[in-house]
Amino acid sequence: MDLGLEGQVAIVTGGSRGIGHACAASLLSEGAAVALVSRDPERLEKTQAALEKSSGGTVIAVPTELRDDAAVRAMVDRTISEFGRVDILINAAATVTPTAFHELTENSWLDLFEQKLNGYARCLRYVIPHMRERSAGNVVNISGLAARQPHATTIPVGLNNSAVLNLTKALANDVAKDGIRVNAIIPHIIDTDRQDETMREWAVITGQTEAEVRAERVAKIPLGRMGTSEEVGDVVAFLASARCGFVTGAAWHVDGGVSMSI
Template sequence: MDLGLQHKVAIVTGGSEGIGRATARALALAGARVVICARRADVLAKAMHDLSAETGTEVLAMPVDVREPADVMRLVDGVIARLGRIDVLVNNAGTSAAAAFESLTDDAWQDDLDLKLFAALRLIRLAIPHMRKVGGGSIVNLLNIGARQPAAGSMPSTVSRAAGLALTKALSKELAPDQIRVNAVLIGLVKSAQHDKKRNPTLDRDRYYADMARQRGVPLGRVGEAEEAADLIAFLSSARAAFITGAAINFDGGASAVP
């Protein structure tokens, strides 16, 4: 299927590993010119090299801490200086932070909001004028299913993600006249470096994820793959999804009780 992404320019935050890296790969294979960013320069450089080799197209990388407004501005200015336009923005940067409410300090709340909410809104604000210049664009915000169904001990992430969901819904209406589409993907259990780090090295990886799916009650009986999430994100970013905006799609194997 031709996604209509040839020569489009896409920014993927948190693009050095996991879903971000898989999304960058999917977009590049579809013909987009992709810029990835992340904090760890060494991991980012390896991802850039490997992705360029895997896709046969140049993938660019910029070390950026999206929590820092100056870094966000430098990212957007750098993309425009190098590639001249922005068509797709995938706000993927974020980590899982979950604790009991009374244990959370103001600093913990602020750090999570800076990473998962303010980074996205600052990037969107800077990208909008460039998307208008090319007649529209696509923004995909990566959230999690806790945005709709928060559990005890799930803060601050679920609060930040719920705010991201509201941002998605409101912006989809506000930016529709400019043909800028805004959608969200709500992630459930997906294989990732964060999960891998928690695995006992003596336990087989496949067994580890199979046990996790069973314990969490995933109806499809397994944990999702980053590449599967990337396919959905690439579709939402593309001309094939030209009539989809304001959607928040669960990517969770049926685990969420809230559609």
């Protein structure tokens, strides 16, 4: 199936590794050009070079701290000046630290949404007006299952992910008249570096071995395995494409069947 993404321009935040990286790879394989965004310039440049080599496509690396509003604006401006436009925004960057509610201080609570939501909102704030001017655009926000399945151990990530879904739906209805679609993906237990780190952190918290934590998590997945970031990237590329032209405000699960919501 041709997704019709040839020649489109995408900003992918969190593009240096994990799910963001897979989204970039999938969009590139469909002929889109990509502005790859994350903080560590060395890792970003390595990923840029590897993606250009494997896809033969055009990738620019734009090191950006998404906590910094001026830096986000500069990143969007640079992408527009290099490519002439932005058709697609994939919000995937996050670093959410698992912290028990009772350990959250006033300051760490106030910082909570800087770990994910605020970076997504900043990118939207600078990309949406540009898309509005062009009367076209597609946004995919990566949420996560804790958005819909609250648990005491996942409060920081859950709050961020719920807020991302709320923002997705509200914005989708607001900008539909401007030819812009806004959707979300709800992944769960995707085999990324961050997932490995989370398993290690969880093993320390529970006193289990990392292998026990992994086995316990996988046992809850009806498909019997963790997902791959490529499986998320492919759904994201499809959702951002004209093949999904009548889909907006949606939140699609990519979770091996774990979610019990219908």
